[in-house]
Amino acid sequence: MPTLSTPSLRTQLYQAFHNKMFLITMALMCLLSICAVYLIVSSRAESLQLQNEFYFDEQGIPRVTLDIPATSLYCKWLGGDATTFATAAFYLVAFLACSIPFSWSLLSERKSGYDGQMVLRCGRLRYYSAKYAAAFLSGAAVVAVPLLLNFVLTACFIPAFTPEPYAELYYGLTTTYLWNGLFFQHPVLYVLLYILLAGVMAGAWATLGVSLSFFCRNQFQTIILPYLSLLFFHVLWNSMLNNALRCPVQLSPIYFIIPRELTSSNHPLVIVAWLAAIALVNLLVVWRKGWRTDVL
């Protein structure tokens, strides 16, 4: 019975987290999140300076404006501000970046014949499950770690005013948005949950690349095709299906992993359905192509 400490999993995890593709992708995503901190901190400093210059009462004391909570950490970190380029860029490329670290690995080993060796030594179940687990974790890491880094760095510069319900207009959240209640009671937990959600969805998406390895001939196809498929689904859903089906829920992961509501609300069932569908596809592919075919 394979366990987390099996040599195969350890080997795959080592490969996943120590290859050049992982390191470059992680560096790029972290760079994006650090740039976002710089941009948000510099623009906030300018606006606060303007506010200090012009917003005084009769006694010369700066006025406290209603939008102060909206300039807090929870609205200004990468996931909290949907008006910045960095946010759009990060969440758009997240589903591409997640596949870069390790989704190509199975195809590479299939080409070299290494997979046959590994299957003979540790068994199909252990080998394939380790491969999927490593792809999941590395994919999740390149999305979740930069988000976490951004949140921590932004917290170093911007005060974390507790979100106030009276200023909900600025937060871009409706009452139906997932974990909305937490945002006002435990905002840090809300942020952490959305970082986790982004990581889990990205990790799950990265495993689709591993499944594609059974059908593709080029490693880059295993990275880019799932991404373009997601973009295609995003177009279909947001341009036609949600109107045609009159569905108020956002089904596209590109939008529903963002902690701010963009076009429509998200729903926990949608997330579970996506994860179940991805797991089902992976299981079917491994069963048909990995289990029943001769590795040699």
Next chain:
Amino acid sequence: MYCKFLWFDVRQGLLRCWKKLLAACAVMLCLLLLHCLLIYTHNTTLPPSEAALSFTTGDLLASVLCGIPPYDPVAQQPFLFPAIWLLFFLLLLYQVLLYPMENLNGIGQTMLMLSKSRRVWWLSKCSWCALYVLVYFALFYALAALLTLAAGGEVTLALSSYYPSLWEVRNELQPPPWDTLPFFLLAPCIACALALAQATATLWMRPIFAFFASCLYWLASSYFLSPLLLGNYAMMQRIQTMVSDGLPCLSGLVSAALLCVCCLALGCWRSARMDILTFDY
């Protein structure tokens, strides 16, 4: 020599890849059908007294290539990226991404050594890339024309007078009729220039990171209104022939031409210095 190289590239990278183009056609058809469905649903909900809307080929093409109006972050509205427009161009960039490097990693290496000219190899790859973009756009335009015919619309590049009302145009629209031909000629030129830029980038970095950079560049084009971000010229809603403060088509054409020349020169310089024997993309 150049012609032999180019013919080889056309056979290997275009004629043999008909399945890729077929898949692209399927995606394009879906994108075009979205507009047909929009008009169809509008017509089904019309009261009997009102005339049903029809559409032209220009409307169909514009539904994919219109993009979004310039984004204003001060308005505090969330930025929604132009997904249809982005998908159309990213699909093209993906399709032209791999062939040059696959070629250099395979038979192209032998051909390159036998020909003794790296410059010819690179020029042939650039020509192939430009040709692929033209074929991609030709298919797109042809599909739109066929779909218009099938739906009983008018095959013309002119836009219907109602069409821009579907856009969220914030700037002032030029008075109709709009001259759309320059835009429909400019869009493939911009795509060609940026595909060449991506191909040139693959001489320095792995193709996947060149594609990654392309994604960010095209997204930046939709977020920032700047003549330096050439993607702006590939959005109908940002062109001077459509909106009063739009970008002039001529400057887009000049920028695209300049970028193509730079890519050719940089590619020649880089390919002459690359170690092709140990090259692994």
